[in-house]
Amino acid sequence: MNILLPTTITPGMFGAGTSIPAVDASMGEVLWVSGTSYAVKDRRVWEGYTYECVKAAPNNTTPPSSTAGAEFWLRDEGAPTNRMAPFDEYLFTKARRATSLTYVLNPGFVTGLAIYGIEADTLDVRVRAGPGGADLVPPVHLDLWQQAFGEWEYLFGNLQRATSYTLKDLPLHPAAEVTITLSRNNAGVEAAVGYISVGQWSRLIAPMGRISAVVQGAEASTKSYAYYRENTDGTFVRRRGRQSTNMTLSCVIDADQANAAKTLLDRILDQTVAIEASGLPRFGYLSTVGSVTGTVRADSSATASVALQIKGNV
CATH class of the missing domain: 2.40.30 (Elongation Factor Tu (Ef-tu); domain 3)
Known part of the structure; x- marks a missing residue:
């Protein structure tokens, strides 16, 4: 039995190749800015989450995540930013990007990863010894279409895509860089992922x-x-x-x-x-x-x- 002990992903762990910005304007995200006046129901992003204004805040200078900010802002637990969506506790909150999306993570010592809630046609995973370094394991390229259970399903069935993937037994490296890319076969079709976890796999052996x-x-x-x-x-x-x-x-x-x-x-x-x-x-x-x-x-x-x-x- 395998259980993945997760590494908490912080803003400093995202590499330059990550295709989803910290504030994704294409998804309607707007950053909270100190000194701006906000009206009730205004929504702003801060530290990876969306906050909604619950009390008019003239010349607001208290960050939404602060104790003082709680008077004016309520965090929407179901609305992380597009970049941070795969790193909260839910699978339904998904990072989305047309055609493909890429995460480059620098989490330090890890022995594996788990990806769930995938909406894509192909998955690529590359683990290197630091940015631009040598591959620690052979690069992974997967066609996510599942194998048919039998000949009839292969010929006539409605084949489904795999929605999860796990990788284990990565060699330890203090600066491991993990690159995950999910792609669609057709340009413009949305790729998405609901949960990404990197960390240390723990096994219970018989x-x-x-x-x-x-x-x-x-x-x-x-x-x-x-x-x-x-x-x-x-x-x-x-x-x-x-x-x-x-x-x-x-x-x-x-x-x-x-x-x-x-x-x-x-x-x-x-x-x-x-x-x-x-x-x-x-x-x-x-x-x-x-x-x-x-x-x-x-x-x-x-x-x-x-x-x-x-x-x-x-």
Whole structure:
């Protein structure tokens, strides 16, 4: 089982090749400026988020994110800036760009990444030893169209695009530069991504060196946040809503790993993390982004078990 301990992305980590500006005027973003008068419902961006004016602010000099600024500004939790959208806790807030978008990140020591909520035809990932440096791993180029389940689906089915990707086992480097590019086959079509996380993958390994520690019975379930109302005449109103993937799974580990497993659960408590039951493609459905809670139990002198509940984020 794999859990990605995320590195917090700060403004200073974006490289020059990032194609989405800090304030994206093409998406209607306007930067908050000190000393300007603002009216109720004016929207401005500041430190990666959109704020809405809730009280008239003549000659406003208090930044929206400050304690004093809270009198005049309310942060819209569902409206990060276009650049920062993949780095909040939600998948539905997406960075968008016509034809292609590129992120160049300089996060320091990382061993992998996870990308979810992809809307694109191809994905390219390059990890180098600093800006312009040598490749730490071979560059990745993926066609995101999924493989057909069988001949009929290949010939007649409505093939879908993959919406997630993970990369592991990157060699450690103090100045690693990660470049992620999502592209469309047709110019002008919008490419988008909802979640990007870089950090350190942590693994729970089964006893006796087996690859996966997850036992039978792991499950993934889809939760819908749609609106539904049934009328007295039998008709109904349904509005599609956001969706998330919840998971429950358990795994058996060596007893010597129990302390490390408990420490891992403590570290990720109240954080949003990417988690996957296995790196094998056939278990791809057992992966999500969300909040993890769990227990570690001593089964015997040789083994321990970890039971996890993952509440997926929308």
